[in-house]
Amino acid sequence: MADDHDSDPTGSDAAGSDAAGSDAAGSDAAGSDAAGSDAAGSDAAGSDAAGSDAAGSDAAGSDAAGSDAAGSDAAGSDAAGSDAAGSDAAGSDAAGSDAAGSDAAGSDAAGSDAAGSDAAGSDAAGSDAAGSDAAGSDAAGSDAAGSDAAGSDAAGSDAAGSDAAGSDAAGSDAAGSDAAGSDAAGSDAAGSDAAGSDPQQRRPAETGFPGADPKEARFDGADLKGARFDRADLSGAEFRGADLSGARFHGADLTGAVMRGVELVDVDINGEVSNLVINGVDVAPLILAELDRRDPDRVLMRPDDAAGFRRAWDLIGERWRGTVERAARLPEELLHESVDGEWSFVETLRHLVFATDSWIGRVVLGDPAPWHPLALPFDEMADVPGVPRDRAARPALGTVLELRRDRMAMMRRVLDGLTDEALAGHTEPVEAPGWPGPRSYAVRDCLSIILNEEYEHRLYAERDLAVLEARTA
Numbered sequence: 486m487a488d489d490h491d492s493d494p495t496g497s498d499a500a501g502s503d504a505a506g507s508d509a510a511g512s513d514a515a516g517s518d519a520a521g522s523d524a525a526g527s528d529a530a531g532s533d534a535a536g537s538d539a540a541g542s543d544a545a546g547s548d549a550a551g552s553d554a555a556g557s558d559a560a561g562s563d564a565a566g567s568d569a570a571g572s573d574a575a576g577s578d579a580a581g582s583d584a585a586g587s588d589a590a591g592s593d594a595a596g597s598d599a600a601g602s603d604a605a606g607s608d609a610a611g612s613d614a615a616g617s618d619a620a621g622s623d624a625a626g627s628d629a630a631g632s633d634a635a636g637s638d639a640a641g642s643d644a645a646g647s648d649a650a651g652s653d654a655a656g657s658d659a660a661g662s663d664a665a666g667s668d669a670a671g672s673d674a675a676g677s678d679a680a681g682s683d684p685q686q687r688r689p690a691e692t693g694f695p696g697a698d699p700k701e702a703r704f705d706g707a708d709l710k711g712a713r714f715d716r717a718d719l720s721g722a723e724f725r726g727a728d729l730s731g732a733r734f735h736g737a738d739l740t741g742a743v744m745r746g747v748e749l750v751d752v753d754i755n756g757e758v759s760n761l762v763i764n765g766v767d768v769a770p771l772i773l774a775e776l777d778r779r780d781p782d783r784v785l786m787r788p789d790d791a792a793g794f795r796r797a798w799d800l801i802g803e804r805w806r807g808t809v810e811r812a813a814r815l816p817e818e819l820l821h822e823s824v825d826g827e828w829s830f831v832e833t834l835r836h837l838v839f840a841t842d843s844w845i846g847r848v849v850l851g852d853p854a855p856w857h858p859l860a861l862p863f864d865e866m867a868d869v870p871g872v873p874r875d876r877a878a879r880p881a882l883g884t885v886l887e888l889r890r891d892r893m894a895m896m897r898r899v900l901d902g903l904t905d906e907a908l909a910g911h912t913e914p915v916e917a918p919g920w921p922g923p924r925s926y927a928v929r930d931c932l933s934i935i936l937n938e939e940y941e942h943r944l945y946a947e948r949d950l951a952v953l954e955a956r957t958a
Contacts, residue, residue, distance in 0.1 A: 716865070733826075736865035786936050791903040794932055798900055801939045802893065808943055808950070809886065815953055821879050824949040828861075832876075833946050834885045835861035840938045841892040843920055844931045845899060853917030857888060862920070869920045896935060908932070 749763075761769045777783050785797045812820055812830050820830040828836060839860035846855030858873050859880055868874060911925045 786940050791905050791908050795900050819953045824952045835859050838888050838892050848912050848931050
């Protein structure tokens with residue numbers, strides 16, 4: 486923020502004198518009243534105007550480097566483009582002031598009150614605003630890279646698009662602040678208080694914290710309803726007294742998670758379950774036994790030998806034929822509709838093409854790039870060069886079914902030539918870029934993955950087809 490001196494020294498040379506129009510560099514006008522004075526372009530470097538009243542003064546472009554305006558009142562002043570590098574405005578009141586484009590690099594505004602001030606586009610790189618109150622201030626597009634705002638209160642402030650890369654806001658209060666689109670890359674928010682902040686509906690690209698290191702950050706009382714964490718690393722995070730009701734975990738890795746004193750009511754879990762201990766009981770074997778009881782043929786999906794894999798594939802083919810016939814009775818446009826955020830029926834078939842291309846075509850048969858353009862990877866998989874991912878495609882059901890028949894025939898050929906010795910072996914690594922990664926895999930594991938994918942995704946498809954059928958009833 487610029488230092489608005491009370492004298493009018495425009496252009497004249499009267500160093501040390503008290504006279505309007507003089508060059509008063511180093512002059513002492515502390516406590517003088519020059520409200521509304523014109524000091525545009527003046528050179529008052531090092532001047533002492535502590536406690537001065539320059540409300541409404543025009544110091545646009547003024548050079549007050551190193552000046553001391555502690556406690557000064559510059560409310561409503563216009564210091565656009567001013568250079569106050571290194572200035573000390575501790576405790577100063579600049580409420581409503583316009584410092585657009587001002588350069589306050591390294592300035593010390595500790596404890597200053599800039600509530601409602603407009604610093605759009607200002608450069609405060611390295612500035613120290615510890616404890617400052619900027620509630621409601623507009624710093625859109627401002628550059629505060631490396632600034633220290635520890636303990637500062639920016640409640641309700643608008644820093645949309647601002648660049649605070651590397652800034653230290655430890656312990657700062659930004660409750661309710663709007664930083665949509667701001668760039669805080671590399672910023673240190675350890676221990677920062679974002680209580681009450683509203684990130685709802687903002688995607689990672691909009692909130693903009695690429696490379697940020699929030700380790701040890703606390704979100705006590707923060708309102709994160711509707712927040713989305715895509716491929717975020719929350720390993721080791723602690724949730725104490727947190728409200729996760731209605732939260733959705735899709736493709737999340739909860740390995741090693743510990744829950745104490747939690748309320749698991751009306752919870753729907755679907756996924757890979759192993760060593761799941763609830764209230765001291767490992768329920769995984771109980772779940773497996775119940776699923777096998779419901780479908781006695783399910784045990785065929787865990788074959789011990791090559792012949793067992795062939796029997797399992799026969800069952801898969803038989804059951805999918807019934808599911809496809811059921812789907813074909815619905816209007817085709819419904820087969821492109823998602824149910825509860827899951828894949829549509831056609832997308833499910835496209836994903837199974839991807840699974841077969843990846844684990845059989847690439848890993849078992851050694852084709853470095855086997856993917857059809859309509860193959861659809863799982864959503865949580867990162868993009869891989871050469872691997873297609875066209876979620877917008879809406880191919881005809883007949884086109885996708887033809888692809889499915891081709892890929893199921895590929896699996897059949899592999900199983901028809903499978904021996905117990907080959908089943909116990911490992912694949913040769915495929916070094917070309919793609920997915921899965923270039924290493925050796927157990928043949929049994931590759932084939933078991935396909936059996937599991939085919940079995941489980943058919944169940945999902947049957948579940949969603951029932952919902953679609955109800956819509957047409």
